[in-house]
Amino acid sequence: MGTHLHFDCFSGISGDMTLGALVDVGMPFRDLVGGLKRLGVSGFRLTKRRVHREALHATKVNVQITSAMRSPLSLRSIHKILSRSRLSERVKQQSRVVFDRLAESEGHAHRVPKAHVHFHEVSVLDSFVDIVGALIGCEALDVTRVTSSAVNVGSGTLQSAHGTLPVPGPAVADLSRGIPIYSAGPARELATPTGIALLRTLTTEFGAMPPIIPSAVGYGAGDAEPEGWPNVLRVLLARESLQRGRLHDMVVSIETNLDDLNPQIYEHIVERLFDRGALDVTLTPVIMKRGRPGIVLTCLAGQEHVERMLDIVFSDTTALGVRVQPVARQILPRRFVSVPIRGGTVRVKIGTVDRGTAKGVPEYADCKRIAVRTGRPVKVVMEEAAASYASFRRSGKVHA
Template identity: 30%
Template sequence: MKAMYIDALHGASGDMLISSLVDYGLPILFLEDIIKKLGVDNFIELKVSQSSRQGIIGTHLDVIIDSPESHTYKWQDFVRIVQESNLSDYVKRVTTDIFKLIGQAESEVHNTDIDQVEFHELGTLDTLFDVVGFVSSIEELGIGEIYCSPLPRGSGKINTAHGILPVPPPATLKIIEIMDAPSFPPHDLGVVTGEMITPTGTAILSTLASFDSPVMLISGSGCGLGTRDPESHPNITRIHIGSIESANSNIPFNSELMLLETNIDDTTGEILGYVLERLMDMGAKDVWHTPIQMKKNRPATLLSVLIEKDSFDDISGFMFRETATLGIRVKDIYRLEADRKIEEFKSSLGDVNVKIKLIDGSFIDAYPEYEDCKDIAIQKSTPLIEVYKIIQSEIRDKFSNNM
């Protein structure tokens, strides 16, 4: 099954999403046919251009509206137009869900009955085209699974029909809330990014996509450009299209974990040691730190934490509370594990627990547990390294002969 991953980390709108598909190779004639099926081909013209945003080349699809009269549509009008068309049942069902979601968000923001909601900026034919065009294109390309990055909330203010509003605008924020979509603030809180995700883009993504980052074999990609070219970030939406099954089917992963990482440059060694100890106590699979060098040649520490997915909230919250970090990078990790078992071993120095490593049922190696060896070293006043050597030699003699 064909899958698509949408990189919306730098922004997403309806036109940027369709632009990314055109950049991937979606024929513009297909989109023009969608406009005809909607019966609005006299009012919409598509213009495709290639450009760049901060050096990244992509495609921008300009949706030019030439309506003879100024008319604002309600979400029910969009649904009626779609339902009266000869588009597929899938497109009708999904686009109706998206339009209704936008209507629900607007009704909750303005404390208005959903049937009385006015769309204002969203009530134009380009909103109709963005939603129907994207959903129809997904069906045309045979994409069965859609994944997406977390959504950037952006910062600053925008001018709207309701006046000057904060970014993200209330309707966008309400859709994020209703759909429980993951989002994040700007990495640099002092930078004004402007609007990075629109209500239309947010509604499309939160309806169609799973907010996850799967392992994929990528066969093609596309880059859609937004209209603005801000200094704060490249105003782009990228897509990657490929296969999920072929990427994973031949790899016998034992577990799926998450890796949390953050750079820390103003924490003492005592605090860092405490954090590592507590993270292990909280159930982290592994914790380590690496010396790094940050901008302006400042020495710092990279804190890495490997966790089970169900402990994400507790452990990420602890990292925010106990360190000075303002952001945590999150990656999905697929881990291969050798077979292992724990057995008690009676050595010449005393009883110890032994971790035995097996591959296809055959003995590979065995390792005495540190705490047991430490206790023996203290009790017998013997260097720990000598305890390890003696016990490991006896372990290998026994298990290599018996397995």
């Protein structure tokens, strides 16, 4: 079923911290070294050692550059190296996404197209090792779900080739759009572009640690050793068994209180929200201030549809403010089967509870269509569809 990896970024995240944490939590170091040989890039050597960061024991993975590349590499050149490599297709694709994000952030910071961004001949080797190595590690640990805490980006200023910059630097700030970050601890940069780009690519849920039963905990050390601060990345590894095979995702809840809208308009608003990609829309009656009756409009949507939902709520209602917050969901694996009844066929949505157990719900729209065409009550059509599905299950034509 795979494993669940949780990043605890209380001291930020970087590429080498990620490598160290993955080795510390259980990835064999030889698998990391052997996996990176499939990249087809030379000029570096990996070492690891046990270190202390304040009161914590951690693993430090070092990348020693033995010979730098002859010239900076463009994003296109990096894609070619990845395509020619003997890495798995999954690692190749994820690596491309991480490098694309790094190039986009650097391009935004320097106001140039990402195709014109070039990776320095020394740092690109570090980037290859950190990015590809971390993805090899996740594959070796059979990671199928990744969650993360909010990311501590540090504070103060940092020195760069372009002068003094605020923390987080421009690239980290750009990569952090849409994920929770905060500032704490020593006055220094704690999160690097590579670390944030990896996190964005791997993680599906940011926030408080979800319920897990850890089987291993790992600590990856960073280079810096600020006094009184354990500069490590902590990861927790768990078998994906607590939720018994249920799927996980993050959606966004959009909610507003309304007490001065013509009730006839609600039907139109709900239809528009569903048409634009809403997962669910509800209207809840409430008593508001001064005893006024009102309605709480709640819409669930994927992150990619949030702006569409907000546009509709602000344009079609009297709302002046909207509450927006991420919501974690557990959902059953589902599929559709079609069953025959009098007057046509009805799709039945099947949710798998566990091995051998499933529940099926006839699609209302299909039942309504048949009811209108045949003149029978919708309730009767739905009952007939449910009976047909049950018969199919007993016959073995439909499996849980």
